[in-house]
Amino acid sequence: MKPYKMALPKTVKSAVSVLGSDFEKTQILAGGTDLLAGMKEHILEPELVVNLKSVRGISEIVMTKEAVEIGALVKLDDLGGHKDLQKRWPALAQSVVQTATPQIRNVGTLGGNLCQRPRCWYFRDETYHCSKKGGGTCYAFDGENQYHAIFENGVCQIVHPSNLAGPLIAYDAQVEIHGANGSRLVRLEKFFVTPEQNIARENILQPNEVLTKVIIPFTSANKKSAYLETREKQSFDWALCGASLNLRMDGKVIKEARVVLNAVAPRPIRRYDLEGMLVGKKAGSSLFKKVSAEAVKSATPLAKNGYKLDLLRVVLERGLKQASEA
Numbered sequence: 001m002k003p004y005k006m007a008l009p010k011t012v013k014s015a016v017s018v019l020g021s022d023f024e025k026t027q028i029l030a031g032g033t034d035l036l037a038g039m040k041e042h043i044l045e046p047e048l049v050v051n052l053k054s055v056r057g058i059s060e061i062v063m064t065k066e067a068v069e070i071g072a073l074v075k076l077d078d079l080g081g082h083k084d085l086q087k088r089w090p091a092l093a094q095s096v097v098q099t100a101t102p103q104i105r106n107v108g109t110l111g112g113n114l115c116q117r118p119r120c121w122y123f124r125d126e127t128y129h130c131s132k133k134g135g136g137t138c139y140a141f142d143g144e145n146q147y148h149a150i151f152e153n154g155v156c157q158i159v160h161p162s163n164l165a166g167p168l169i170a171y172d173a174q175v176e177i178h179g180a181n182g183s184r185l186v187r188l189e190k191f192f193v194t195p196e197q198n199i200a201r202e203n204i205l206q207p208n209e210v211l212t213k214v215i216i217p218f219t220s221a222n223k224k225s226a227y228l229e230t231r232e233k234q235s236f237d238w239a240l241c242g243a244s245l246n247l248r249m250d251g252k253v254i255k256e257a258r259v260v261l262n263a264v265a266p267r268p269i270r271r272y273d274l275e276g277m278l279v280g281k282k283a284g285s286s287l288f289k290k291v292s293a294e295a296v297k298s299a300t301p302l303a304k305n306g307y308k309l310d311l312l313r314v315v316l317e318r319g320l321k322q323a324s325e326a
């Protein structure tokens with residue numbers, strides 16, 4: 001690993017002030033489970049690492065009248081084990097317990113999970129100068145693409161790796177971002193970018209910005225929700241595909257729906273078309289089968305990942321059933 005300096009700011013403001021204007025030179029460190037791997041792999045070689053560990057006020061879970069505010073430095077394990085969150089936003093807790101391993105959940109943070117870099121093996125291999133690293137080629141397009149995108153296949157075939165992003169979007173969460181000009185709130189759905197919007201990055205954060213908290217409104221609580229994913233291994237693995245569902249029901253009739261898919265595209269994708277198919281209909285297996293079949297019709301799989309279509313259909317169908325019966 002290339003030697004680097006470390007800053008230990010005590011406040012968000014001082015963290016922002018040392019971040020600078022170049023991702024190549026400065027990186028934020030939270031739990032380090034992803035960042036340090038990238039540094040050891042020579043994907044990232046910052047001169048300065050800004051460690052958030054000592055920053056005050058971003059490690060708490062606070063219930064207000066309208067929402068829950070979760071600090072970016074809250075550990076995944078504390079998030080998944082929080083009884084109130086489990087009760088009101090079960091899909092979030094379900095997504096956390098399926099993330100990585102107990103050891104990683106003990107160290108990894110909410111902010112780090114949302115901002116983690118993609119797992120594409122060409123991106124993670126320093127010898128491939130792929131399009132994401134400023135080269136002109138996406139090696140996954142004609143290469144080993146079994147874990148890559150089946151939607152939004154454009155200049156880069158990565159899939160977004162965060163489990164938590166899906167349920168949080170389904171719960172209408174917002175993120176608070178601090179930068180040189182103060183703070184702003186952004187809907188999580190708008191936080192992620194496509195490779196066409198910015199090939200080098202996966203979200204809207206600027207080099208001198210810190211994600212400080214995630215806010216989930218109470219209006220999204222206590223609805224019928226579920227998170228389901230499929231992966232190759234029981235643990236220590238990322239999703240092959242996942243679905244986050246949040247339904248407001250009146251008896252058997254679906255009044256409102258959120259459908260978000262993960263691990264199938266370069267960003268978590270909210271499927272408004274599927275939500276439209278669900279609203280106003282009676283929940284049941286024939287509807288869920290129809291919606292799941294529709295979900296994969298617009299897919300554009302690569303040579304080696306067509307199997308993901310079947311997985312996604314099943315995950316979505318089961319997820320809808322689980323949510324509607326929750």
Ligand SMILES: Cc1cc2nc3c(=O)[nH]c(=O)nc-3n(C[C@H](O)[C@H](O)[C@H](O)COP(=O)(O)OP(=O)(O)OC[C@H]3O[C@@H](n4cnc5c(N)ncnc54)[C@H](O)[C@@H]3O)c2cc1C
Binds near residue numbers: 161
């Ligand atoms: C074996 C293994 C399996 C895994 N499986 C899964 C899985 O199934 N699902 C899943 O979702 N994840 C999975 N992960 C990823 C894991 O969840 C992340 O590594 C972890 O959440 C990152 O959190 P961290 O605090 O350690 O982030 P760090 O490593 O400290 O940071 C990660 C990235 O986010 C940036 N960052 C961190 N915090 C902030 C902030 N507040 N503001 C702005 N930028 C920030 C950093 O600069 C860095 O680029 C797995 C990881 C491993 C090693």
